[in-house]
Amino acid sequence: MFDVVIIGAGVAGCATAIALKNQNKHLKIAIIERGSSENTIRRIGETLPPQASKQFQKLGIWEAFLACNFLSSYGTSSVWGSSELYTNEYIYSPFGYGWNLDRCVFDRFMIxxxxxxxxxxxxxxxxxxxxKTTSDWQLTCFENTNKKQISARFVVDASGKKAAFTNLQGISKITNDTLVGIYxxxxxxxxHKALSIEKGTLVETNPNGWWYSATLPNNKLVIGYMTDADIAAKLNLKSKASFENLLNTSVYTAKRIPEQASYSENQLVAAQSQYLTNTTGEAWLAVGDAASSYDPISSMGIYKSLVMSQFASFAILDYLNNEPVGLRKYEHIxxxxxxxxxxxxxxxxAQEQRYKENTFWKRRQKQKLT
Incomplete structure (x- = not known):
């Protein structure tokens, strides 16, 4: 019997477990993860804002994070709302600089x-x-074909946008758009020679969406195009040729790619904004993207998971101490x-008015009116 079982070993799941252990080291906690311990899957989400440092300090993993030597980010650049390139430098942030991550390394660090x-x-x-019994949750799980029965006093859904556990409870997701990213x-x-390219994060709009690019550790560069799923299908953006043709129309993004640079296959990732109708229930709660997920333009996905894990831990401990009001407070937050x-x-x-008659942007202007 575990006190808490967390479904999902991503940032939200690990941060919630760490926050709980920081408050009560005697808690028996388990994390159930579909992937392997190596965690070699490339996840999207490489940018950390400066204020993340405060959350690492609260979790007690700040020094260990710094030891990973992730790439420092001193600001973000954007071509949004005009043809001018604008740079927002973190020099004005009281928290210092941000980071561009190797997500595989960062996820393993959290584990x-x-x-x-x-x-x-x-x-x-x-x-x-x-x-759910009167005293605990009985979870039926499988490791390959091996059946496991796991019991817990409390369950945390940290399974990302799929919200696997809450889906089993019949909780609905409210989706606000159909945004996808092709990366x-x-x-x-x-x-054997590293080429120097301008470091940092850049976003650049066009009639059907916007480009995202960021320099990463180990001389990597990620480029993604964000648009709605139906537009991506119409433009055939999973195709190498179609993606490159569109990329070549960009003013700044394409210039970041060195000639003859090798690259990975295109990767399609769901990026819609969504939230659950209920993020808590009897002896369970959802955290991270399972509870709510934000548009990548916010660059707040990881940061939100770190912040909300702290509030989730307070609510869980309250419940385990027979104070269910903590769950209501968490849901409100x-x-x-x-x-x-x-x-x-x-x-x-709404700042981007140049393409307001195009479908992608028109949909977001409609959201403004509702």
């Missing part, structure tokens, strides 16, 4: 820090059913945060 605190992991394991990773080392995000997102998209 390692969680394991150090005595959290048990079930890798390559998926849950198929969840049954490609470039290696900027040619003939998630709802308020999402409401504030929607307001900011609407204002930001």
């Amino acid at each position: 390692n820090e969680t394991q150090k605190r005595g959290v048990h992991f079930f890798f390559k394991t998926s849950c198929t059913t969840a049954f 490609r990773f470039y290696d900027t080392i040619i003939n 998630v709802q308020q945060d999402y409401s504030q995000y929607e307001t900011k997102k609407t204002k930001y998209y």
Whole structure:
């Protein structure tokens, strides 16, 4: 019997486990993860804002994070609302600089820090059913074909946009758009020589969406195009040729790619804004993207997971101490945060008026009126 079982070993799941252990090291916590302990899958989300430092300090993993030597980011550049390139430098931030991450390394770092605190992991394991008794949850899971029965006093859904556990509970997702990202990773080392390209994050709009690019550790560059799913299909952006033709129409983004640079296959990623109708229930809550997910233009996905994991841990401990009011407080915080995000997102998209008659931008102007 575990006190808490967390489904998903991403940032939100690991941060919640660490936050719980920081408050009560005697808690028996397990994390169930579909992937392997190596975690070699390339996840999208490489940018950390400066204020993330405060969250790492709260979790007690700040020094360990710095030891990873991720690439410092001193600002972001954008071509949004005009043809001029605008740079927002972090020099004005009280928290200093941000970071561009190697996500595989960062995700393994979070898992390692969680394991150090005595959290048990079930890798390559998926849950198929969840049954609530009067005293605990009974989870039926499978590691390949091996059946496992895992019991817990409390369950945390940290399974990302799929919200796997809450889906089993019949909780609905409210989706505000159909945004997707088509991504490609470039290696900027040619003939064993690293080519110098302007570092940092850049976003650049066009009639059907916007480009995102960021320099990463180990001489990598990621480029993605954000648009709605139907537009991506119409433009056939999973095709190498179609993606490159569109990329070549960009003013600034294409210039970041060194000649003859090798690159990965195109990767399609769901990026819609969504939230759950309920983020808490009897002896469970959702955290991270499982609870609510934001448009990548916010660059706040990882940061939000770090912040909300702290609030989630308070609510869980309250519940385990027979104080269920903590769950209601947590749900209110998630709802308020999402409401504030929607307001900011609407204002930001409204700044781009050059393409307001195009379908992608028109849809976001309609959101402004509703």
